[in-house]
Amino acid sequence: MSLRPSLLFLAAALLAGCASHAKVSRPMELPDGSRTDVAILETTDVHANVLSWDYFKAKADPTVGYERTATLIRRAREEFPNSFLFDDGDTIQGTVLADYQALVAPVRCDQELAIYKAMDALGYDGGTAGNHEFNYGLPFLSQVTGRPLTVDGQRKRCAGPHFPLVLANVFDAHSGEPLYKPWTLVHKTIEAYTSDGSRLQVPFKVAIIGFTPPPILQWDQRNLAGKVTVSGVVEAAQRYLPQIQAQHPDLVVAILHGGLNTAPYTADMENGGWYLAGVPGIDVLLLGHSHAEFPGPRYQGMKEVDAVRGFVRGKPAVMGGFAGMDLGVIKLALTRENGRWTLDREDTHAEVRKICPQKGQCVPADPAIAPLVADAHRAALAYVETPIGESALRLSTYFADEGDMTALAVVNAAQRDYVERELPRLHPELAGVPVLSAAAAFRTGFGGPQDYTDVPPGPLTLRSAADLYFYPNTLAAVKTDGAGVKAWLETAAARFNRIDPAKAGEQPLIDTRLPGFNFDQLQGDLSYVIDVSRPVGQRIVSLAYRGKPVAPQQPFVVATNNYRASGGGNFPGLDGSNIVLAAPDGVREIVAAWLRRTGRLERAQLPARSWHFAPLRTRGPVTFVAASGKQAIAQADGLTGIRQLRDHGDGTATYAIDLATAKPAPARPHRRRHR
Structure with missing residues (x-):
């Protein structure tokens, strides 16, 4: 040169x-x-x-x-x-x-x-x-x-x-x-x-x-x-x-x-x-x-x-x-x-x-x-300690990739509530269209063993809302259909490697080349199954709304953020052209306001887990890496098939997940508040 x-x-x-x-x-x-x-x-x-x-x-x-x-x-x-x-x-x-x-x-x-x-x-x-x-x-x-x-x-x-x-x-x-x-x-x-x-x-x-x-x-x-x-x-x-x-x-x-x-x-x-x-x-x-x-x-x-x-x-x-x-x-x-x-x-x-x-x-x-x-540091510290409520349960993303939706459920509940209240005023013709919500875990360990959302039970502050929603995105809602929802979920499910049931050795569950913030998880009377034995693009099975199969032409409105709605992450059908609501409010502020109105957060106030893995018996263990010593959190949130295999000594550990024990999401009603 x-x-x-x-x-x-x-x-x-x-x-x-x-x-x-x-x-x-x-x-x-x-x-x-x-x-x-x-x-x-x-x-x-x-x-x-x-x-x-x-x-x-x-x-x-x-x-x-x-x-x-x-x-x-x-x-x-x-x-x-x-x-x-x-x-x-x-x-x-x-x-x-x-x-x-x-x-x-x-x-x-x-x-x-x-x-x-x-x-x-x-x-x-x-x-x-x-x-x-x-x-x-x-x-x-x-x-x-x-x-x-x-x-x-x-x-x-x-x-x-x-x-x-x-x-x-x-x-x-x-x-x-x-x-x-x-x-x-x-x-x-x-x-x-x-x-x-x-x-x-x-x-x-x-x-x-x-x-x-x-x-x-x-x-x-x-x-x-x-x-x-x-x-x-x-x-x-x-x-x-x-x-x-x-x-x-x-x-x-x-x-x-x-x-x-x-x-x-x-x-x-x-x-x-x-x-x-x-x-x-x-x-x-x-x-x-x-x-x-x-x-x-x-x-x-x-x-x-x-x-x-x-x-x-x-x-x-x-x-x-x-x-x-x-x-x-x-x-x-x-x-x-x-x-x-x-x-x-x-x-x-x-x-x-x-x-x-x-x-x-x-x-x-x-x-x-x-x-x-x-x-400036002192002022920011004082600001984030502003009280907004309390929680009866832990909200974390340690096992968000494996099905723990506690933290995401708060975001989805707040987003869905906002859209259901605002959309009829802006688009009366969409008043009867079902509203779903999509959220992804922003902190899934990419930055190390401390890089997870973890809001313990007890008082909630604005710091809790900032932990639950990391980026200053604004809320947006898009109009789509059943085929669009399935394509959205298929793109998100690329987060996982394809698992071969006949393989004897360890198989990593997560494709670490794909960021956790692109693993959108949809909620709102929706249920679906992810079959990781299938190739990318063919993994979403048993997609249902209120217990009935979703038809390709069935209309939906999905609450999400401005980044995703405008094409961020290259999800099919999302390019900004089908946005029906572009809120001036940040998602973090919407989450904080929802928690304030809720007062004391109980599990029953959150939408039920919407998805699970298809039951799959494998010869060898299916593994993933997360913060060490968190197995009890997984069990408390219903993920009983997860066990820690080995501690790496750096704050992380290798876990195994038993896909054979995957069970359907419980059909528990969600108490939603409209105030």
Whole structure:
């Protein structure tokens, strides 16, 4: 890979080099054979996890938090004097603190978001916007990122991050202009060495260009429809790279909030990193969005990808994890050849550095961060402790994939109640159409043994509602039919691997490549069976409504969230065209209001479990991984066929589920309240 020509040395830089103890080369052009190392540091998907704190559990959590990522950043800078720090997006949303500053007590124009305060303490060189940046709407995003906007009749800029945000593939729908600057240049003086060991301070120019996932128009349709347009990431790169190359940068870094996918390219591809790496003119690729690590085993075997050293189609690339757990680091070894910097591939590599490299061994928090956000943190803590009721039962997602619907039943009950009260006013013609509700468990252990919803019996607070519903989605309802409901459930049931009854060894139940938040579970006088011995697309059997088989043409309205209703997750028949209710209210707030009205939550007030696995006798155990020591919770919620096989010693365990004992859901009536 050949990088861009460097500028002539500045006289001041030469004088600074003379003052050092090393020998100094005096020619005005950097001689061939000179070398330097440049580190590209990346954070991604921090999701406003500023502190090592779990707002849902109301306790410290040293396994997450930007305040610990900051320690990794400072250490990396000590290791690599020549470094650039970039953020890959999904930065401002994702915790109670973020929701508090956006929805409950919105920051004023002159106030900077807590996460940006923390990042500014480290001094970033640039960043881009992820899909979740748009969750709170364009006016809020414009305010907190310092874009010009009208406040009290005056055009002004509000407090934003002290680093440039670049975004090349989102445009104002009216003017056609980019929403943010598509690209920019970052200038630094770096240290280089000639072949005889002389040390020089030389100018180095990095161009950055940013991209967000094109499906934001579906995922945030309520906030973005008619306001912005979006292009594919490859098309955006090809549009702006000639402008960038005209500035002769030494390095072009693409900051993509997206992962890697080798499926045929389309302009609305969610994870277009593999194709972006193939665009001539891009030298380095920063990735995100997937909440996965690159380099890492998940991408082993992918075409033209080195998942060990961190190359995608010959370009150095990195993707950190999420929630402040990691720092992405690319060490670029550069050699001067024919007046240009070229990459020494053998000495270049990428890695993901963890804040907790081993269990119980986490780096300390940077002491400079917590004081910056102390007031906002205290306010968020007080807010989430607002009482809203009490519960007689535990509401958890430890075994949501295996049929424990306690936590989801609360969401489904609240969503269904809201739609049944609001829909007749908006659509009298749909008053007699049955209303179902769909919900998925957002926290199913992906982030570790603490990453589960767990609301114990006793008092309920707004923190409980935030635990039950993790994202700031709004409620939506779609009109469909029996065939649409079955297709919806078939897509959700792809969460499971196909189980072979004749196989003697262990078989994992869950296909971990598919996220738990796409395993929608429908309730509302509906019952169905999932047969995991069948192939994907043919697993839903005995689909019934109020005990009678569902006919393909039978009409239904399904309460869900705006993400799913607008096409999120690529469920068939869900593209935004059949939305019959787009509520202004967030699902979390709807859940909290329903719990307030309920007062004391009893099991009989929740809809019955709607599904079970088809009875299947297997030669070997069917297994899954969950938090260790939770077998009693499964049994208390009627999942008697689950037993813990082995504890992994890290807070997780392997469980076995006896599919032969699967039984029909009980036909228990659900006491629903209408107030």
